[in-house]
Amino acid sequence: MTNKEVAILRIGHRPERDQRVTTHVALTGRALGAAGMYLAASDKGVVQSVLDVAERWGGQFFCEDNIKWRTCIKDWKAAGGKVVHLTMYGINLPDIIQEIRPCEKLLVVVGAEKVPGEMYGLADYNVAVTGQPHSEIASLALFLDRYHEGKEFGHDFPGAKIRIIPSRAGKQTEEL
C-alpha cells in the first residue's frame, strides 16, 4: 500500500442533509488508507469533525472543502493520476479491479444522489459495487478493500493519541 496514493473527491454534497453521510465517506476513506478527501462544497462542519478524528486517531488525513470538482479532476489527471467514479451503472468491481490495481495514483469520486452526466465521461473508470442501489459509503469501503487487497486492515496511524486494544467483549483503549 505504501506506494499507492488514493484521494477521495466528494461531489453533490448538500450541507445539512448530507453532513453525516459525507463524514462517513471521509472516515471510511481514512480508515482504509486514503490520503484525504476533497469536498466539492462549502462545509466547515464536516471538515472540522473529520480533522478532529484524524488528530486524535493519528495519520495524515487531509480534508479540504470549497473544491471545484472539474479542476480537481483535471489537475489530478495532469499529475499522472487516474480517476475512478463509483456508480451503480458502471462495470462491476470484480470485473474491473485488476485493470485498476496497477494505477498507483487514484482519485475516487463519490457522488451523492444526483451526479452530473459529464462525470461519466471524465472518469477513467466507472465502477459499480454490485449494480444494486445501496450506499456510497459501502461502495467506497469495498472498492478500497479490493484495491488494497485487504492490506489496509494492518494500516498504521502514526501520532495517534488513542488506540483500541482489540477484545472479545467490552471496550479497551490505550492513551498514547
Place this chain on the structure above:
Amino acid sequence: MTNKEVAILRIGHRPERDQRVTTHVALTGRALGAAGMYLAASDKGVVQSVLDVAERWGGQFFCEDNIKWRTCIKDWKAAGGKVVHLTMYGINLPDIIQEIRPCEKLLVVVGAEKVPGEMYGLADYNVAVTGQPHSEIASLALFLDRYHEGKEFGHDFPGAKIRIIPSRAGKQTEEL
C-alpha cells in the same frame, strides 16, 4: 451463499437523525445478500423506503420496525443462530472471520453511536472492521463481503422490475 441465512439487527436508531444512515445499512445488507433487517425503533419511513427499493429491484428482503432487540437476539440464539456485533472495540475482522464463516445462521448487530454495554456480552462475536472510527455502513459491507468471500457480487434478485446493464460510461437500464 445459498445455505447461509444472514439478518441485520439495527439498534440505537433515532428517528430523523439516523434515517438516512439506517436506510443505507438496510440497502447495503440487501445488496450483499442479507435476508432482511430488524429495526429496534419505530420508523415507518425507513421501512417504506427500503421495501420500495426491494419491490423494484427484486429479491425477498424484509424490513420490520418496532423490534425489541433483546428478544430478537434471544429468539435468534434459541433457533440455533449466532450473533455478531460490529464494533470498533472488537477483534479485527481478518483475525476472526474464519471462526465465524462456518456459522450458517447469523444475526449482524449494527449499532448507532451509543450501544448499551450489555450488547458486548450478548454477542457471540464482537468484530471490529479496522479498529478505527468510521462508519457502521462500511463495517457491514466489509463484514458481509468477507463472510460471503465475495460471492455476493454475483447475487441474483428474482422478480426485479429493473436491472442495470453495466457500462464503461453512461447509464443503461433494462425494464423487466
